[in-house]
Amino acid sequence: MSRRWAALAGVVAAAAGLAVAELVAAWVAPASSPVLAAGAAVVDTVPGWLKDLAISWFGTADKAVLLGTMGVVLAAGAVLAGRLELRRPPWGAVLLAAVGVVGALVATRRPGASATWALPSLVGVGLGVVLLRAFIGRLRVGSTAPSHPDGDGALDRRAFLWLTGATAAGALLAVVASRVVGAGARAVQAVRETLRLPTAATAARAVPAGADLGVVGLATYLTPNETFYRIDTALRVPTVDPATWSLRVHGLVDRPFELTWAELLDLPLVEHHVTLACVSNWVGGDLIGNALWLGYPVRELLARAGPHAGADMVLSRSIDGFTAGTPLDVLLEPDRECLLAIGMNGEPLPVEHGFPARLVVPGLYGYVSATKWVTELKVTRFADDVAYWTPRGWSERGPVKLQSRIDVPRQDEAVSPGADGFVTVAGVAWAQHTGVSGVEVQVDDGPWEVATLADTVGPDTWRQWRFAWDAAAAGRGQHTLRVRATDADGAVQTADEAPPAPDGATGRHTISVAV
Numbered sequence: 001m002s003r004r005w006a007a008l009a010g011v012v013a014a015a016a017g018l019a020v021a022e023l024v025a026a027w028v029a030p031a032s033s034p035v036l037a038a039g040a041a042v043v044d045t046v047p048g049w050l051k052d053l054a055i056s057w058f059g060t061a062d063k064a065v066l067l068g069t070m071g072v073v074l075a076a077g078a079v080l081a082g083r084l085e086l087r088r089p090p091w092g093a094v095l096l097a098a099v100g101v102v103g104a105l106v107a108t109r110r111p112g113a114s115a116t117w118a119l120p121s122l123v124g125v126g127l128g129v130v131l132l133r134a135f136i137g138r139l140r141v142g143s144t145a146p147s148h149p150d151g152d153g154a155l156d157r158r159a160f161l162w163l164t165g166a167t168a169a170g171a172l173l174a175v176v177a178s179r180v181v182g183a184g185a186r187a188v189q190a191v192r193e194t195l196r197l198p199t200a201a202t203a204a205r206a207v208p209a210g211a212d213l214g215v216v217g218l219a220t221y222l223t224p225n226e227t228f229y230r231i232d233t234a235l236r237v238p239t240v241d242p243a244t245w246s247l248r249v250h251g252l253v254d255r256p257f258e259l260t261w262a263e264l265l266d267l268p269l270v271e272h273h274v275t276l277a278c279v280s281n282w283v284g285g286d287l288i289g290n291a292l293w294l295g296y297p298v299r300e301l302l303a304r305a306g307p308h309a310g311a312d313m314v315l316s317r318s319i320d321g322f323t324a325g326t327p328l329d330v331l332l333e334p335d336r337e338c339l340l341a342i343g344m345n346g347e348p349l350p351v352e353h354g355f356p357a358r359l360v361v362p363g364l365y366g367y368v369s370a371t372k373w374v375t376e377l378k379v380t381r382f383a384d385d386v387a388y389w390t391p392r393g394w395s396e397r398g399p400v401k402l403q404s405r406i407d408v409p410r411q412d413e414a415v416s417p418g419a420d421g422f423v424t425v426a427g428v429a430w431a432q433h434t435g436v437s438g439v440e441v442q443v444d445d446g447p448w449e450v451a452t453l454a455d456t457v458g459p460d461t462w463r464q465w466r467f468a469w470d471a472a473a474a475g476r477g478q479h480t481l482r483v484r485a486t487d488a489d490g491a492v493q494t495a496d497e498a499p500p501a502p503d504g505a506t507g508r509h510t511i512s513v514a515v
């Protein structure tokens with residue numbers, strides 16, 4: 001009998017944990033739901049033939065079948081956890097906790113995820129474990145207490161039923177609440193999906209065919225939105241309805257004004273490719289991506305407002321309070337496309353990347369320029385205003401540093417030379433707004449050898465490069481590959497190693513491979 005009650009305890013505890021996880025997910029970001037994230041991860045990882053089979057069997061019901069299967073697996077796991085907790089505590093709780101940790105890991109690995117996407121699973125599983133321990137505790141008192149005044153433990157059984165019943169009701173309430181909490185975010189997501197962006201008055205330069213070398217494992221010239229790195233301080237992704245959005249331009253200006261979404265869409269928009277990089281990127285890291293942005297030049301907005309002489313900074317503010325301090329003269333440069341962007345790679349900005357509007361400034365790290373969900377530009381002075389990261393140990397100014405990275409082969413990869421004895425080495429190099437003019441590769445302690453540069457639309461994006469390495473001549477065993485770039489001004493990437501803080505990492509990406 002108590003085995004059945006234990007199974008019930010497991011199911012109710014797991015269901016309550018999941019319900020609360022859904023509620024937290026609705027608050028953090030709709031896609032952070034552990035159930036949805038796990039389902040999406042399954043879809044992404046099952047082999048193609050299985051996917052085809054599922055579609056041919058179930059047609060458009062394939063998603064429902066997937067969620068149903070997951071439900072059955074979860075229920076079976078919950079039954080097992082309940083029984084285990086009764087017979088071999090604390091292994092039932094451990095099983096539950098393990099599922100929660102896996103859920104948290106899966107959620108943080110979804111496209112556009114941040115670390116906070118682990119929260120729903122962690123909070124849910126924390127609650128599930130506490131409930132499971134409490135339920136089973138009641139059961140055990142009820143079944144193993146001959147000295148218990150009630151004799152057969154009926155009182156504790158009643159307490160157990162009361163507790164599980166109330167929990168089940170609470171779980172139901174949590175599910176309802178999660179629908180309500182998530183409604184705003186879903187509405188904004190729906191607005192974004194139906195939005196048609198205006199075509200640019202000034203189109204971007206077409207990407208030359210030679211910009212992408214097509215080497216397997218090499219970062220593509222354009223980074224898809226789904227895999228574009230994401231960095232922000234937002235515990236919950238701000239969801240901003242364009243209909244209520246506006247940008248306030250004020251501060252040390254002659255003519256402060258407010259720009260609405262409708263007004264912004266009516267302006268002549270510009271398209272421009274810019275590689276965005278994070279100052280926190282380590283040498284060889286991947287906190288960098290290249291996209292086609294659609295937006296309106298910030299220079300024009302500032303000209304409309306008329307900045308005062310003496311102003312030297314624009315403090316941009318996000319709806320979530322984040323601020324960035326950008327040098328005013330950079331934003332006013334006639335030949336630098338600093339954009340109030342609304343489009344990314346031909347789509348409205350993804351919600352995680354700043355929907356409906358953000359800034360993008362070629363040549364500056366994101367933390368001093370690329371404010372997402374931007375609602376305010378305040379013309380001010382570095383002496384008077386302080387941006388979010390400045391008192392937290394990061395430099396007030398953040399020009400991007402010349403860098404290069406080896407993508408292929410990977411660190412510790414075992415490579416086999418082709419029939420000609422060569423191995424392809426390839427990567428990317430960047431010096432936004434200055435441009436990259438050369439890349440060289442060094443094998444072990446040999447001479448620096450010139451790599452072939454791919455084409456690019458201009459100096460504001462990274463450039464791919466490739467190098468044919470005579471690995472057969474190098475011989476079997478471990479070898480070191482190192483890269484350095486030269487910018488369009490002739491400056492060579494420094495070998496001096498510096499960490500990301502306070503103003504960007506330096507050094508040369510170096511990997512070790514085995515032939």
Ligand SMILES: Nc1nc2c(c(=O)[nH]1)N[C@H]1C(S)=C(S)[C@@H](COP(=O)(O)O)O[C@H]1N2
Pocket residue numbers: 228229230231232233234276277278279318319320322352353354365366367370371372373
């Ligand atoms: N509102 C807001 N905007 C922000 C940030 C932030 O924390 N909050 N982080 C900045 C940093 S540090 C970087 S590197 C870029 C990253 O932009 P992405 O997430 O679109 O790649 O956004 C910038 N804009």
Ligand SMILES: [Mo]
Pocket residue numbers: 231277278279280365366367
């Ligand atoms: Mo960043």
